[in-house]
Amino acid sequence: xxxxxxxxxxxxxxxxxxxxxxxxxxxxxxxxxxxxxxxxxxxxxxxxxxxxxxxxxxxxxxxxxxxxxxxxxxxxxxxxxxxxxxxxxxxxxxxxxxxxxxxxxxxxxxxxxxxxxxxxxxxxxxxxxxxxxxxxxxxxxxxxxxxxxxxxxxxxxxxxxxxxxxxxxxxxxxxxxxxxxxxxxxxxxxxxxxxxxxxxxxxxxxxxxxxxxxxxxxxxxxxxxxxxxxxxxxxxxxxxxxxxxxxxxxxxxxxxxxxxxxxxxxxxxxxxxxxxxxxxxxxxxxxxxxxxxxxxxxxxxxxxxxxxxxxxxxxxxxxxxxxx
Numbered sequence: 365x366x367x368x369x370x371x372x373x374x375x376x377x378x379x380x381x382x383x384x385x386x387x388x389x390x391x392x393x394x395x396x397x398x399x400x401x402x403x404x405x406x407x408x409x410x411x412x413x414x415x416x417x418x419x420x421x422x423x424x425x426x427x428x429x430x431x432x433x434x435x436x437x438x439x440x441x442x443x444x445x446x447x448x449x450x451x452x453x454x455x456x457x458x459x460x461x462x463x464x465x466x467x468x469x470x471x472x473x474x475x476x477x478x479x480x481x482x483x484x485x486x487x488x489x490x491x492x493x494x495x496x497x498x499x500x501x502x503x504x505x506x507x508x509x510x511x512x513x514x515x516x517x518x519x520x521x522x523x524x525x526x527x528x529x530x531x532x533x534x535x536x537x538x539x540x541x542x543x544x545x546x547x548x549x550x551x552x553x554x555x556x557x558x559x560x561x562x563x564x565x566x567x568x569x570x571x572x573x574x575x576x577x578x579x580x581x582x583x584x585x586x587x588x589x590x591x592x593x594x595x596x597x598x599x600x601x602x603x604x605x606x607x608x609x610x611x612x613x614x615x616x617x618x619x620x621x622x623x624x625x626x627x628x629x630x631x632x633x634x635x636x637x638x639x640x641x642x643x644x645x646x647x648x649x650x651x652x653x654x655x656x657x658x659x660x661x662x663x664x665x666x667x668x669x670x671x672x673x674x675x676x677x678x679x680x681x682x683x684x685x686x687x688x
Contacts, residue, residue, distance in 0.1 A: 382669040400663045401628060402656070415627050416445065416452030417620055422611060426453065429609040435526075435544060435590035437605070440613035442595065442684055443654025449613075450525035450591035459589065463510040463569055464525045467532040473539040476511035477582075478566075480553050503574070506551065506566040513569035514588035515547060521586040530597040537604040544607060547584045554580030616655060618645060624655060625662055637662050640671070644681060651683040 384394050398404075418426075426449070429436040438446045454462045465476050485505040508516070514524040529537065543549060554564050554577060565574045592608065594600075616624060618641060626634050644658045661680045664671060671677045 382664075382667055397667060400659070402659070416448055416455075417616075417623055417627065418445070418449070418452070419614075422613060425609060425611045429611075430589065432609065433587045435592050435608045436611055437592045437594065437600075437608040438611045438613060439594050439596050441615055441652055441654070443656050444613040444615060445655075446593040446613060447525060447527055450523050450589075453589060453591065454523040457589075459520060459523050461570070462523045462525050463514050463588075464527060465510040466527045467529050467536070469531060469533065471532045471536065473511070473536065473543060476509040477515075477543070477549050478506060478508050478512045478551055480551070481505040481507075501564070502553065502557070502561070503564045503566045506553065506564070508566060508568045508575065508582070510569045511543065512549070512582060513575075514590075515543075515549065515582050515584045516568070516575050517583060517585040519585070521584075521588045523589045523591065526590060526592040528595060529592050530594040530600075534598075537600050541604060541607065544590070547587050549582055551577065551580035551582070556580075615648070621655065621658060625659060628659055629662060629666065637665070640665060643677065647681050647683070652685045653681060654684060657681050 384396065426436060436449075438449055440446055450462050450464075454460060465471075482505075485502060488500060488505075510524060511526075514522045516522075551566075554566075557564070557580075563576050563578050564580070565576045567573070568575050621641065621644070622634050622637075625637060640658065640661050644653065644661070647653055657680060661671060661677070664680065669676070671680065
């Protein structure tokens with residue numbers, strides 16, 4: 365097995381080089397080929413520099429949300445670019461790194477605002493009283509979450525991605541309303557400190573960064589650009605929807621799919637993908653598929669993988685709905 369470099373080879377009849385694992389129990393040392401561009405780690409800014417393809421109507425909805433300073437609620441099938449939209453906005457408007465809050469069934473607004481390590485603080489207090497070591501200060505035990513960091517007073521707003529809000533608790537959207545309307549919150553653990561500790565420097569969601577808070581108050585100067593994604597798994601309360609600008613991203617058509625493949629893998633790969641494109645569009649018509657599944661198929665074909673092998677195309681272009 366030899367490294368194929370950029371994996372630009374053409375499938376060769378009978379070529380078994382792409383089969384890294386053969387299931388025969390025989391030990392062999394292989395040189396793993398380069399990963400797809402979207403699966404390379406650690407993440408770098410180059411991964412988000414590829415053009416984000418969006419229609420004019422959809423771009424206008426984004427602009428409306430920016431003018432109104434309202435959260436943008438983005439819906440659409442998996443793979444339509446909901447989460448990537450936040451990064452595209454931040455890059456195009458030069459607003460820095462996106463603050464990401466991935467929502468799950470245990471997520472709370474409290475955790476997104478800040479975390480306080482009460483156990484660590486108590487341990488420090490005991491050690492300080494015993495004279496064993498100097499104290500770090502309460503600020504070392506308070507860390508702002510992605511939402512709390514987004515609400516810090518800055519001259520230009522930050523972009524906050526609330527990813528898959530529909531996976532959260534039923535009350536989570538309503539819990540966000542007060543924060544979205546007021547644009548501020550208080551950290552009680554800091555607000556009740558004595559006058560000698562009016563200003564405390566706390567950790568933020570940005571690695572290695574700190575922010576000075578007075579009396580535990582966080583109050584934004586520019587409301588953050590909030591992008592909320594949803595896969596449509598449940599409905600949101602009317603009061604929450606009233607405060608959002610809605611954007612539904614459509615499934616990309618064939619021309620847009622070709623443009624997406626070109627942006628990720630290069631112009632040379634588009635010419636030879638007609639068969640895969642036809643298979644993708646045919647299967648998507650029968651059920652839900654994501655755009656990155658097409659990218660996976662094209663990338664494998666680039667590396668000389670025979671997708672005609674039994675079950676391989678089905679494994680790559682499998683339906684996203686239903687039971688597994």
